[in-house]
Amino acid sequence: MSILITINGREYGAESGQSVLEIATDNGIYIPTLCNYEGIKPQGCCRVCTCLINGRKMTACTTPATDKMVVETNNQDLEWIRSTIIELLFVEGNHFCPACEKSGSCELQALAYRYRMMAPQFPYSFSARDVEPAHGTLLIDHNRCILCKRCVRWRPEPEAPGWFVFVNRGHETRIKFVHERAADFNKSLAQAAMNICPVGAIIRRGKGYDVPIGRRKYDKLPIGSDIETKERS
Amino acid sequence: MNKPLIATTSLAGCFGCHMSIMDLDDRILQLIELIEFNKSPINDIKTLSKECDIGIIEGGCANSDNIRLLKEFRKNCRVLIAVGECAIMGGLPAMRNNSASISECLQEAYIDCVSVQANDEGLIPNDEELPMLLDQVYPCHEIVKIDYFIPGCAPRADLIWDVLTALISGKKMELSYECFKFD
Numbered sequence: 001m002s003i004l005i006t007i008n009g010r011e012y013g014a015e016s017g018q019s020v021l022e023i024a025t026d027n028g029i030y031i032p033t034l035c036n037y038e039g040i041k042p043q044g045c046c047r048v049c050t051c052l053i054n055g056r057k058m059t060a061c062t063t064p065a066t067d068k069m070v071v072e073t074n075n076q077d078l079e080w081i082r083s084t085i086i087e088l089l090f091v092e093g094n095h096f097c098p099a100c101e102k103s104g105s106c107e108l109q110a111l112a113y114r115y116r117m118m119a120p121q122f123p124y125s126f127s128a129r130d131v132e133p134a135h136g137t138l139l140i141d142h143n144r145c146i147l148c149k150r151c152v153r154w155r156p157e158p159e160a161p162g163w164f165v166f167v168n169r170g171h172e173t174r175i176k177f178v179h180e181r182a183a184d185f186n187k188s189l190a191q192a193a194m195n196i197c198p199v200g201a202i203i204r205r206g207k208g209y210d211v212p213i214g215r216r217k218y219d220k221l222p223i224g225s226d227i228e229t230k231e232r233s
Numbered sequence: 234m235n236k237p238l239i240a241t242t243s244l245a246g247c248f249g250c251h252m253s254i255m256d257l258d259d260r261i262l263q264l265i266e267l268i269e270f271n272k273s274p275i276n277d278i279k280t281l282s283k284e285c286d287i288g289i290i291e292g293g294c295a296n297s298d299n300i301r302l303l304k305e306f307r308k309n310c311r312v313l314i315a316v317g318e319c320a321i322m323g324g325l326p327a328m329r330n331n332s333a334s335i336s337e338c339l340q341e342a343y344i345d346c347v348s349v350q351a352n353d354e355g356l357i358p359n360d361e362e363l364p365m366l367l368d369q370v371y372p373c374h375e376i377v378k379i380d381y382f383i384p385g386c387a388p389r390a391d392l393i394w395d396v397l398t399a400l401i402s403g404k405k406m407e408l409s410y411e412c413f414k415f416d
């Protein structure tokens with residue numbers, strides 16, 4: 001069913017069932033996200049895409065659009081929420097950007113650039129985390145994991161279970177590679193997992209620093225520029 | 234009007250940020266027109282001889298001497314700027330914070346490491362003259378108040394130029410996207 005939805009004061013036509021995020025993206029409006037990834041079921045766990053939807057703060061990635069919905073994607077309050085979440089993520093884990101294989105192509109770092117984060121306003125936790133040789137093709141650096149659950153929700157073959165799970169609870173939550181099926185895991189799956197991880201927590205072994213500075217994903221243009229410059233549909 | 238006085242120092246850093254100041258190339262000459270350097274590795278003046286307008290700190294605090302110097306800078310500089318990842322978040326030296334105790338670090342550095350030579354007695358330096366290592370490496374703003382931060386490892390010379398000229402002339406910082414990096 002076709003619906004009408006107002007985003008930032010302008011009306012857009014959409015299909016009911018589409019998420020607010022999808023409609024905004026289709027129309028060249030960038031809503032920052034971290035846990036969301038095209039093709040993976042949205043979960044709304046990072047809260048970075050929080051928008052004002054019918055007057056309430058809701059995550060754009062998990063909210064299905066309805067007719068006459070009114071959405072505000074961008075105001076001082078929302079931008080404050082987003083930049084604060086990013087700052088919290090930076091102090092919660094151990095993000096040593098200069099020594100990270102993903103630096104320059106990392107979505108967390110790219111959002112910090114977009115918000116011009118000079119230094120987080122919170123004290124660094126320097127929490128004890130491990131680097132784990134999870135598989136012959138794969139390293140997991142728990143220092144950098146932001147628990148976005150992308151890898152856990154990722155199903156390279158729709159019918160088969162995923163390759164990563166969450167273990168433990170609360171601040172001890174960690175991701176874990178499914179070792180039982182290690183024999184079926186390979187280099188190309190490791191590369192795909194590395195691409196899916198927004199940060200440098202999943203690293204394909206023997207790979208890294210292979211794109212020169214200046215040519216990495218977010219070296220020249222801020223994250224979201226591709227959406228903002230997209231032809232309005 | 235007197236030229237603004239600038240002092241710079243490197244704490245637990247690698248001098249990369251100071252190299253980045255050198256990377257201003259010929260703009261260094263313009264900078265000299267605008268400001269005067271007090272204590273700095275650039276002119277090799279060793280002590281802060283008077284109150285300065287701007288203090289530039291590279292590196293975080295890894296030992297007692299870093300803390301002493303940082304506090305001295307805070308006391309004597311009207312504006313204090315943390316330059317680079319190490320000053321802002323501890324940087325690579327802070328990698329010890331979440332993985333090893335001081336004794337483990339010293340054991341590795343002076344006894345166990347494969348590149349250790351000529352230390353048959355297994356000595357770990359502990360002379361009174363040496364600064365004490367801190368329990369962990371601290372970002373500068375967790376020790377004293379920092380007024381501005383210039384991120385990067387090292388910060389791009391263009392960003393340093395942007396911030397310094399803005400500060401001296403009172404114009405707005407541009408913080409262009411391409412210069413604003415954490416690596």
Ligand code: SF4
Pocket residue numbers: 144145146147148149150151152175196197198199201202
């Ligand atoms: S490893 Fe990467 S994709 Fe998986 S939860 Fe952590 S940050 Fe997200």
